[in-house]
Amino acid sequence: MTDAKTMIELITTGAATDPAIGAPGRDALSYDGFRSLASGVIEQLNALGIGRGDRVAIVLPNGPEMASAFVTVACAATTAPLNPDYKAEEFEFYLDDLKAKALLVEEGSASPAIAVAEKLGIAIIELAVPEGAAAGAFVLKGEPIGQASKSGAAGAEDTALILHTSGTTSRPKIVPLSHRNVTASARNIARSLALTQNDKCLNIMPLFHIHGLIAAVLSSLRAGSSVTCTPGFNALKFFSWLDEVKPSWYTAVPTMHQAILARGARNQETVAKAKLRFIRSSSASLPPQVMKSLEEMWGCPVIEAYGMTEASHQMAANPLPPAKRIAGSVGIASGPDVAIMSEDGRLLGPGETGEIVIRGENVTKGYENNPKANAEAFTDGWFRTGDQGIMTAEGYFTITGRLKEIINRGGEKISPREVDEILMNHPSVEQAVTFALPHEKLGEDVAAAVVLKDGQSASEAELREFAAKSLAAFKVPRSITLLDEIPKGATGKLQRIGLAEKLGLA
Structure with missing residues (x-):
């Protein structure tokens, strides 16, 4: 297959009858079904007056429809997934800041986002799941709002996904990620984890966040494998999902891994039967003690990876065995160029502490409408991550802290x-x-x-x-x-x- 540069190309990998999207207790949606869903969503959105470049805010609960809506809506327009737990004031800020043209909610939703969208004059589209439909299958319902200015499938340079930075110390910044960015990241992750069509991911990550969207969903689809989407992380249900789904891997943040570890002793039978090829950790540093306990419990390697929104998630990752993994390190560059830079913009050598910088196909071209942030974030084509780190002579990176958190x-x-x-x-x-x-x-x-x-x-x-x-x-x-x-x-x-x-x- 030629290298996918758009979401629509990305889902051409999987074999026709192989499962693409699943959910506990439901039949999976095949790749054939997924591809026809994507074509149908492009037509339905275009008919409603939504096309390439138009922004569709998605407020859906975690699960297979959230995953398939993210992918298929991005084939036609620009997706902006939002946390369904936001309050009305937060929805107002994000919907206004995004200049959303439509809001996608599930049929019968009571989300406060709906009243906010009505107030802001944003079209509301409902996602309905037909009775007995496979996981991830849906139809769209809404009133047309005119002609789509740009119809058809989105291109490589069109914006696929818009997310806001977390904004712990300042106003959240808008990060636009193109189809080229997100498909490059999906390819890099699938390659670093050696994913094949036989793999099955159990997704417990929220799907309004870059980690779940790219590492769990898109990398699986890029490899032609399947992803089973749970309603979100639940330490009490995790082991029964594991029993039912029999995944080959899952990805999580360290606090989730710790919650799973804490319940491991009570679920020894499930742990013993599990056939995990590896588990992945990202989005925060994994304490080496937790990594060791996880590997002892599951009997498989823990792959710690390093990601951020501006890089469409993954930048570096520890390689799979037999290559060397280093506890406490985020591994080697996995696609983009990664280096260490001094405050004054010089690239530093092994063993020298500085700011981790990146460049590559998966990296955003810049924040939207924010020249000041862009001037601070980019130096000679390198994006400054805001993380302090150090690199070994073998190219393994260790993050010593967030510069803002030192x-x-x-x-x-x-x-x-x-x-x-x-x-x-x-x-x-x-x-x-x-x-x-x-x-x-x-x-x-x-x-x-x-x-x-x-x-x-x-x-x-x-x-x-x-x-x-x-x-x-x-x-x-x-x-x-x-x-x-x-x-x-x-x-x-x-x-x-x-x-x-x-x-x-x-």
């Missing part, structure tokens, strides 16, 4: 990840997140939030004493808060920025 304690720079990993070595600690605590004289001091393992105990003093054995005095957390649960973002990521305020410590 703690500046009176001029001493501390990587929160380093402190996390030391605290995680304590036998009672389940999770640890180190963050900056505002300080009158020093500017910032070191603080940590810790979740203890079930049935274990440890005091703040004991944990500080433990950390002091391995860390220089200035890196030891001044304050350790013991919690039942650490606040997470919408995608299950632990967020350091703003944690002091959330915990009432600022």
